[in-house]
Amino acid sequence: MAFLWSRAGNVSAVDLDEGYRPSPDEPFMNDRQLAYFRAKLLDWKEAILKESAGTLQQLQIDSLREPDLTDRASSETDWSIELRTRDRQRKLISKIDAALRRIEEGEYGYCEVTGEPISLGRLEARPIATMTLEAQERHERNEKVSREE
Structure with missing residues (x-):
């Protein structure tokens, strides 16, 4: 069972079968699809937060007091990489x-540039996608041209 919140603050329960996957055979961004992607996003966020908490605990446990300068430099490099990863995850x-806000506002699944539906396959692979594949490619080409000028 998954829950959706509407803009008006109404909560609706949506029954999601365990093996449910959005299908192009059903209406685009119906309640089941929205509940599916909402649950997927929340699970992803929870996993990132758990991993971050583990990193913080490890930082507190492991001190950088290795007597050997080479070992210390190696540890500092490892932690620097870990902290950069955490920043990207933030x-x-x-x-x-x-x-998640776009789901609540009824805008999820639609390209912010063209307004067209984003393919279910793209949303499955990258649930935070805001553009169709074509719009994203066009955006990246324009960005590349801008950098080269």
Whole structure:
């Protein structure tokens, strides 16, 4: 059972079978699809937060007091990489939150550039997608041209 919240604050229960996957044979972004993607986004966010909490605990447990300078440098490099990863995941959480807001506002699954539906396959692979594949490719080409100028 999954729950959806509407803009008006109404809660509706949506029954999702365990093996449910959105299908192009059903109406696009119906309640079941929205509940599916909402649950997928929330699970992803929860996994990132758990991993981050584990990193913080590990940072507190492991001190950088290795007597050997080489070992210490290696540890500092490892933690630097880990912290950069956590920073990227922090940014990812804000994108997940934005996708959850789009679900609540009824805008999820539609391209922010063209207004066309984003393919279910793309949303399955990248549930935070805000553009169709074509619009994303066009955007990246324009970005590349801008950088080269």
